[in-house]
Amino acid sequence: MNHMTEHNVDGVVFRTADRFLAAGGVVHGFSTRYGGVSQGVWASLNLGLNRGDDPAHVRENYRSFLTAVGASETHIVMSSQVHESHIQAVTEADGKKDLYDPVPFRADGLITDRPWVGLVIFSADCLPVLLYDPVKRVIAAVHAGWRGTVARIAPKAVEKMAADYGCRREDILAAIGPGISACHFETRADVPAAVRAVLPPVQAKACIQDHGDGTYHVDLKGVNRALLLNAGLPEGNITVDPDCTACDTSKYWSHRMVGNERGSLAAVIQLT
16 A cells, blocks of 8 residues: 555656555645656656746646646645745645746745645655645645755644644655655765754664765655654555656656756645
8 A cells, every 4th residue: 555656647647655545535646757748958747937948838737747637727836945844834825826926935845724725846856745634634745855854844744734733643644756765865974964863873874874985875765754753654654655766867857867957846735
């Protein structure tokens, strides 16, 4: 049950968490590069609004992606992501009338209990994390780069779901989507030091490969999984996508492998 499933709907390829589908009451999806109309360095499913792509292409990409996932375009909410840990509560009033309307807040996490309000976050190696409580019917979407990860953005979203919406932690499902895996996330000492500051030694050690020459490989997916466990989610409630965005740049956008001449992935979640 703790698996990801890949779908192809009219050429749009996206991934979903089996636990979310089994729970019902929500639509969600993690995008790939496949199924859009963008051309050149943005080919083909670019969902980034500020990458320099033709806005007409991006609008069509969103229409195709949201339709494939089964999400409504009526109340789509986005934010300006700044690699921090603020979680913004949103309602229908925060939905965009036009895709290119300015976003009203800076936040790397969005949360709502309103049906048909679609939460969208962007990534291109950073981890998209979706949270869903099927009992209280609350959802959250989190952008977790390494800075957001060690700022505990994912567990902070869990804490906000519990404090502000009455969610029980044992009811919350989590899906960590495609992102850079340990195989490609090579760092200097600052990242491991920050991981050790937020995880117990045994958990931190499992997520850090020390090469003994001042370089390390860090498993950000493992760090977020450990943080969610420590926040009270049962192990069986957490799904981790094994796909590494840096390993397959034909399928995913990867900032580390490609640089700025690229598109962006998106994840969306919406209560039905």
